[in-house]
Amino acid sequence: MSKNQEAKATKGGYSLRRRLISACVALSIVLSPTAGLAAVRQFGDVSTVMPEYRPIMKLSAQGTIKGRGDGNFGPSDPVKQLEALVMVQRFFGMEATATAAASRLTPDMEKKFGGNVPAWGKGYLVTAVNQNLLDANEYFPWHQGATRAWVARLLVRLLNKEQEAQSRMNAPLTFADATLIPASLRGHIAVATDLGLIRGRENGCFDPNSIVTRGEMAIFLDRAERKMDRLPPGIDEATFISGRDAILSVLDEENRLSSLTLDANARIFGTERAVALSDLNPQDKIRYIQDGDKVVYLEVVQGSGQKANVLRGEVIASLPEQGLLTLKDDAGKPFTYSLATSVSVIDLAGQMLSTSHVGPGSKAQLRLNNEGKIAEILLESVGQQGLYGTIVDINLTAKLLILSDGANHYSSYYLADNTTVEYNGKRFASLEDLAKGDLVSVEVDGSYVVNKIILQKPKSTVTVKGTVSLISRDSRLVTIKGDDGQLYAFELPETTALQFSDGTSAAIENLYLQDTVTLQLENGTVKKLVIVRAGNTKGLTGKIASIDANRRLLIVKDARDRLQSYEINDPVILDIEGNTKPTISNLGIDTSIEFELNADNKITYIKSKNTIEGVVTRVDADRHLITLRDAAGTEKIYTVETNAECQIFRRSGEDLDDIDVDDRVKVRVSGDKINRIQVHTQLTGEIIDKTSERIYIKDIDNNERSYTVNSTLKLIVPNIIKPSLSDVTIRQWAVVSYWGDEPYQIAVQTPVAGEVTGVDTGRDKLVIRQYDGSSRTLEKASPFKVDKGGTTSYGLSAISIGDRIQAFTDEQNRIMRAFVASKVSGKIDGINRTTKDIYIGTTVGYHIDSNTIITLNGVRKNFDDIQQKQSATIYYTGGYNAIEVNLSN
Known part of the structure; x- marks a missing residue:
């Protein structure tokens, strides 16, 4: 994440260090209220030998300062206090806040600020007080010149160094004219000079009462930027790798290879002077400003002479199964390199791609890691071969083909009248034989027109192979790291057939991290998942019938009361609840356990289980009996203790009579009796606030609850492997899952989004054409709310065909909350x-x-x-x- 992206992600009120809405704008002798990022200009009165030349070029490119309208900049013109205040706030992105605050400048406040404040400066005075740039009660003669001493205080407050300045009010100052410095500003000048923001004159004086010029103000702002912990809006930072034909290869702040296009009139500066692109060295730290998609200003902030481990050339061979890529450099010499485990691919537009896009004929830059393997690929152009993906949509009328690489990245291509289709070398009759979900490769020309489509696998037989990297058994979500190095997330419907590679049936409870799996998909739905291992090595359960700790023998009774003897491996991993240093002797007869076997059929892992999950199939409250069906489909009758604890979220005084058939429960067993029953429930609501540790959710009944996200309360965010609260935004919706009264998981919902194509108020149903082209029919839940045009309604009649909508569903997949755009x-x-x-x-x-x-x-x-x-x-x-x-x- 870049510094500007980090600033953008920060939630809350406006501050100088937080993301603001507008870009920086221009400031002239008569300040203009609106302006945006502008191409850098050359002024008639600013020469390259002037010390303020580079800072003026930067502020001109960023749009903070404009010329006077006569082609000159006026670097020697004095700056008024209000002008300096506006320049500071605009340089650091405060224009939108100031514009909105103009109406809050009361007559009394304006009078205190000298009266007759021009309209363009009113809001900046309000925000300056709010940001502690000005004291609330100080007299501020806005029309007077900004002295060097006053500007020193302004810059120190900008950098949040006021407290340090106050502590140094009695600090000795070595300037020859120190006696002329106001006592109230001595600490600010001490801090400003230590930071190098404002320096003394050559004669040893500070000259505190001298009026700052426009050129000097540009220099001061440039110096202050170097001391900020976040860059101003419009300025980004990167590491320069190489430059060729106005294309710059850089590493962003997350060390990812990317590209920038240099404007023909761009100003380029080294650490001390204006330079050419050829003067930049690999690994130079640079800051740059873009106008549109082109860099108009670039400066080196830290020079380096190190050699970049980057190669450029044409791909002549791609062997993803062997993890190899062969590149031919400009001299025609071939080089073959191995792909790193997590190699990333990016094109010139910044889009993340898969390695399947890097085919023969592609122009690419490769960055090698310390092991000499390819860590990143910058794809400059795509060859005719190697474009793979699943058909998301094929529109023969519009002659458009949209492909997905399976990682939420999409590519669009035009179909030509002579586009051919092949499968196993045979021609199809026409394009009509292709369907959504087909896995294809395409050959295209330079204008993204498809010459040929090769059908790799029809949709009914699409297969994904890889290893399990993340499992959420409760929501039945599994993330697979494919053999191609990409991550894929799948939901496993109840209808998905799970089995081991030896043909025996399996359940989601038998799926573990790092398991090798094969998934068969049909129309994007997982129809079958095969775990590539025997079905009797992990996830075995039973009850201890006998144990011999000395001989390390264990006899286990399975769910069908069959006895099986096992030898306990040495060492063995023991996980016994309530025991920090467990031994085999801690295991007891009739204890329910989960265990694993190694290749020699010895037990390598034992977990003592006193909790069981299952679905209620029968309740006999009078006889204190309950029947549960486990994940394998086996049913068993349990006795429930008379005083057993029953927990159901949002209920009180629960007992066995409150447990219903089909309830999903977690029970705690002591011996053969259940002493606690926790019913599984879910709460759906809107995220209304968050902190670094807590999240606040309001349900459909307007009840607000807060949750602390920690090791016992898991957070799930779509497409993010290890999410944190920084990945959650306000107004998202989430499903909170409970066992009894204990929440264990918060899953952020992906909204159903698209265009409304049908509204049936009689049957309470809504049809939405989603942005992936598919249609979805949703039934209205009760209660239901919809926001449209600032009004909240409670029926589908408020929604019209053609509306764009974001909808959230409850656990029964019914629409309960909707926002009309x-x-x-x-x-x-x-x-x-x-x-x-x-x-x-x-x-x-x-x-x-x-x-x-x-x-x-x-x-x-x-x-x-x-x-x-x-x-x-x-x-x-x-x-x-x-x-x-x-x-x-």
Whole structure:
């Protein structure tokens, strides 16, 4: 995550160190209220030999400062206090906040600030007080010149060093004119000079009462930026790798290989002077500013002469099964390298791809790790071979083909009249023989027109092989690391056939991390999962019938009362509840256990189980009996103690009479009797707040609850292997799962999103065409709420055909909460590439995230494809979060 991305992810109120909506804007002699990122300019009165040349070029590129309109910058012109205050806030992204705050400047406040404050500066005074740049009660003559001493205080407060400055009010100052420095600013000047923000004059004086010029202010802001813990909006940081033909290869702050395009008129600076692209060295730390998708300003902030371990050339052979890739360099010399375990592939647009896209003929850059293996691939162009994926949609009318690589990445291609289809070398009759879910490879020309489609596997026989990297048995979700190195997440329906490789049946409880598995999919649904190992080595259960600790023998009685003798391996792993240092002697007769065997059929692991999970098939409260069916389908009758504890979430005083058939339960067994029953329930609600450790959820009945996420309460976020609360956003919905009164899992929901194509108020049903092209019919739950246009309603009649919607479902897959998107259309007049916001006639940006659907004339696009002045229709929900953006030329 870049520093700007990190700032964007921070939740809460506005501050100088947090993400703000608007980009920086321009400041001239008469300050202009609106301006955006601009291409860097050359001013007639600013020469390359001036010390302020580079800072002025930076602020010009970022849009903070503009010229005077006559082609000059006016570097020697004095800066008023209000102008300096505005420059500081705009440089660090405060314009949107200040614009919104202008109405809060009361007449009394304005009078205190000198009166007759120009309209463009009113809001900046309010935000300056809120951000502690100005004291709430201080007199602020906005029209007076900004002295060096006053600007020193402004910059120190900007960097949150006020407390340090106060502690140094009596610090000795060595300047020749120290007696001229106001006592109230001595500490600020001490801190500012220590940080190098403002330096003394050559004659040994500080010159505290001298008015700062525009050129000096540019220098001071540039120095302050180097001391910030986050970069200002519009400025990004990377490590330079190589540059060629105006294409820069860089490593971002997460050490991922990426590319940047250099503008023809870009200003490039080394650590001390203006340089050419050829003067940059591999591993130089750089900061840059983009105008649109091109870099217009670049500076080296830390030089390095190290050699980058990067190769560039044409792929001539790709052997993913052997983990090898052969590259031919510009001189024609071939090099073959092994792929690292977690190799990543990215194209010039920043889209993550799979290694299947790197085929013969592709132009690529390879970054090697310390072991000499390929860690990252930057795909500059795609060869005719090697484009693989599953058909998401094939539209013969629009002549469009959309493929998915199985990791939520999509590619779009045009079909030609002469596009051919082959399977095992044979021609199909036509394109009509292809279907959604087919696994295909395609050959394309440079304009993404498909010349040939080769059907690899029909949809009914798509197979995925790999190892298990994550399991959620309660939600029946399994994440597989495929043999191609990619991660795939699948839901296992109850109808999925699970078995071991020896043909014996299995259950999800028999699935373990690092198991090798093969999945067979049909229309995207897992129909069969085969665990590649024998069915009698792990996950075995039974009850101890006899134990001989000296001879290390154990006799176990299985669910069918059959006895089996096992030798206990030395050593053996013991997991006995309530025992920190367990031994074999701690095991008792009739104890329920789970155990594993090694290849010699010896027990290597024993877990003492006093809890059992199952589904209730019969309840006899009068006789204190309950019948449970376990995961293997075996039913058993248990006696329930008279005073057994029964727990059902949101119920009190529960007993055996409150347990129903088909309830999923977890019971604690002592001997042959149950002394506790916990019923499985779920709560669905909206995430309304969060902290670093807690999450706050409001259910459909407006009841608010908070949860601490820790080792006993697991968090699940779609497509994230090890999620934290930083991966959760407000207004998402989640399902909280309980055993009795104890929550054990919070699973964030992926909303059902798309266009409403049918509303049946009579049968309480809603039809949504999802963004993947499929349709889904949802029944309305009770209670039900829908937000539309700022109004909350309780029936489907508030929803119309054509609405774009985000819907959340309960555990029965019924729609219980819906948000209908608002709509805005017009010309895009602003784009913030850093925060991924686009603007249409407002100072508020419509935010684009990874779930936003972007299309141009019906073809799927990425955020980087959005351009200024394009016509756009945006569908957005609360917080100006765009769910769909339709572009047109």
